[in-house]
Amino acid sequence: MASLSLITPSPEIRDELHRRGGDTARRCFQCATCSAVCSLAPDDQPFPRRQMLMAQWGQIDRLAADPAVWLCHQCNDCTVRCPRNARPGDVLQAVRSMVIEGLAAPAWLGRLVGKARSTWPLLLGAPILFWVVLLGLTGHLAWPAHVTAFEQVVPHVLIYSVFLPVAAWVLAVVFIEGGRFWAFLGSSSPPRRGSFFGALLPVLGEIGTHRRFARCEAARPRRTGHFLLMWGFVGAAVTSGLLVVALYGFGMEMPLPLGHPFKILGNLSAIALVVGVVLLVVERWSQPRVSGATTAFDTFFLTVVFLVVATGVLSEVARLTLPGQVAGGVYVAHLSFVLTLFLSFPYSKFAHALYRTLAMTHERMTAAE
């Protein structure tokens, strides 16, 4: 008997998925309409029908090792066509939130972010407190009446001393979590072929163009928002990198004039971020059926992104137009929210950037010839 592969129902995990917004999974009667209408599901491994069944039985281990969970872009083509209103899109989103928390390193941080519904004041407030205390202790709370450069509010050295270790930490966590996830995926699939980077490159191309997302029907408006937001983030990151190089490599003076190419790149990124985040929020509010259920998992991530973008743009405007105290405050808030965004990356919805990329790479490496 020991050789038999048994299935054991897990009411606890099923109930947890229900709490995370996947309660509609109960309605699924396995008609497979969802798998039939999904434009993203591979022909030989269709989803999300089977994943709905795993969710019903609380089979989180199987789900954690299943690339399909991440190949799903929550188009909700399935959700709008489900005859039982079982909302497979929402169920898979709940599964993803649970998998993110399950893979979190350290686990307690995963739980902390996972419970954002109640822990959000801490998650948003602690970084603000941290910056205020840091600036107070280093004597940088006395800001000029008119801020010409943010160097006057927070010296760059402080920024580096905070964000470089944080970035290193996040990178380490990403490696640990990504490694775990990669091992899980490998345990349940056909053997991978070819090199990781050889597969990653085309995947990045696919992500960059949102080619796959474009196959979705129901969520087409969301694709634009997501596309702008992603490229806004990339643009902001590139701008930051270029600035650091310019600042120290070439001794460039800050602030840059508005016509400077770096400035233009930064502002374009900011516009993309603002438009992207507004599109996503509006879509979520106005089209709840197509957007999927909004849980704390989504709200927290969107809120942080919104706050980062809003305070970022506001700081720029405030520096030029408002008194130094206000501009400084907005800038510190911006740095705090960026810190929250950085630190919560591996544990929040943001982590999909990691897992989905890996899953797509895995899919490419295991795909039939």
Added chain:
Amino acid sequence: MERIGVVLCSGCGIGEALDMEALRGVAEEAGATVLTHPCLCSEEGLAAIRSALDSGEADALVLAGCSPRAQRHLFRFDPEKTVVERLALREMVTWTHPPGDEDTQALAEDLVRMAVAKVEAGKLPVRLQEEIEDAVLVVGGGLAGMEAALAAAGMGHDVVLVEAADRLGGALAGPPVHLPLAPPYDRPQPSRIPGLVEEVKAAGKIHVATSSRIVRITGQPGQFHVTVRGPEGEVELDVGAIVQATGARPYDASRLGHLGYGAFPDVITARELDLMLAEGRLARPSDGKAPQRIAFVQCAGSRDPEHLPYCSGECCAVTMRQILQVSRDHPEVETCVLYRDIRTPGQLEHLYQAAQEGAGAFFLKACVNGVTGNGNGRLTVRFEDSLLPGVEAMEADLVVLAVGMVPNSADGEAIRELHDAQHRAEHGESEVQKEEAQKIAEQLAHHEGTEILNLDYRQGPDLPVLRYNFPDSHYICFPYETRRTGIYAAGAVRAPMDPAQAVEDAWGAALKAVQCIEAARRGEAVHPRSGDLGVPELFLQRCTQCKRCTEECPFGTLNEDVDGTPQLNPLRCRHCGICMGACPERIISFPDYSVDAVSRQIGAIEVPEEDEEKPRILAFLCENDAYPALDAAAQLRRTWNPWVRIIPVRCLGSVNIVWIADALSRGIDGIILIGCTYGEDYQCHYIRGSELANTRLGNVQETLDRLALESDRIRLVELAHDEFQRIPGILDEFAESIGELEPNPYKGF
């Protein structure tokens, strides 16, 4: 009939397409009085017809205009006073053939001659006027039986409700809850049985006989004579119609050894779980402990060729009900369902949803192939083809088998075959015959003593069964009809069904029973020739006791006396004419439909000389399917070969082989019979009319050989009502194939 009137309508383009004067001449030549009217369906047209009838100018009418399927409400005449034939000049001629053409005119003239010949041979039917009993016998006192009894009593009929057990209730008497019969359909419902029993007692018109069985039923609808044996001896009673609601029983689970039943006490049936739940406890039979996890195994022995090949339609819903009961009373117990397909038809879908959403049961689609012990006191349910790859089994503390239902029916035809074989085994003509009969008797021995209705019918003591031993109706055409007029099966004995369906079925059967009594009182046929008056007449002086009519009647209308002479029970008859088609002596006829009448129609066809190269083709069309299909094709203005002469028949089974011989010897070049699909999924209104026709055509070969004619000249085609697009092509293709043969050499003889 003697005074024949032909009314020619020239409306709807008929007058422009045909030479009406020539048609009038043809009719007059045939001995009819002729009237032409530009619009027969107008007030003036109808008035003209009525005055011709009222003045006594005509006692039989040919209304040559539109199809008998058009304007039916206008062309209604008293069938006891007038023989009326409606001839579809519009559909069969002018809409479908080129106007002004020589062949078109010839077709119309032939059709007029044929119609006149038909009414000439027709007689007025004599309405049966018999003493008719109003009471309804209901056999079986379960849910369906009691509902049928209440429905019939509610319509003012006395009811005798016979139940074999010592109390009413049937299969649902045990559990205190059953499947929902009323909105919101999402929870078990308190058993309706106790309330029904009270209603039956209070109804006044229902006489209940428990611990009773039917000893014998003789007679016919409206006049059934029933002998019932109860605790106080035998009682004789007369009833007008019968509802058989003998229900079903669960499949014998002891045959499900592969699912652990019998080997492991913790493998139980759904019924056994019901008993447990009724007592308010949930415990493993092995150790009395409460189970943590119950596995429900659906289709246990169902949809399985080794056991029950069919789906019982109820077991899934019963499982849902049990899940809801368990989750309400024992919320800590995990319930898992291993199913092949969840089938909760109709409103029971709500029960399924409740089991999924409210009760939180776990569902896995898989084929269970075994249940074994796991060595630790639990059971391992093994399965294959699950939707989760690699998963082969699950463990449970209690396994509940959802077993299907088996009808409480008796195979009337098999019992009769058994009795015949027993008789032959004893009185056979030779030792070989006796031995063979003995073998058959042994094979059928398990039918001995299974009788329920004990009908005194030549064709067996019980309703004939269809697939899987259900005495089902002719469900494609008439869901409530059985093959015994006036006897209606209802509830789970008719087909596997759930309680809500059984209640509906019972009402339907009660309505049919009452309808049949009313029809018998008026001397009319029931479905499908509802209202038809003419019953068959048997000219017994010429009967050779060949028994073909008594054997082939699909409704068991004819009994036999000791010599094998048929005895007609006219109220059992559905007027299909299959006996007429069967009779080699041609002694069976209806007043308005007879071998002679059709022979005269064939004789009225003018067959052109051989050198004219105009073949003639005779088409016998089933008036239930093929003729309406051709009529529909005509509505679409489809065209077909003008050599074809159509004779609608009540059923292909009523086609007497003599008509084939008549036609061939008159020089008709080809004969086509178009009727309903036969075989296992037959569509024939009269069960096997088209099949019998096909068998009889096999015997025609001899006639063809005698006449030295090709067998290709005769063809039988199966066609359904909705295949109207196909039928013109069938006629054309047949005409073409006949055109390729040499002309029938008997032309002009």
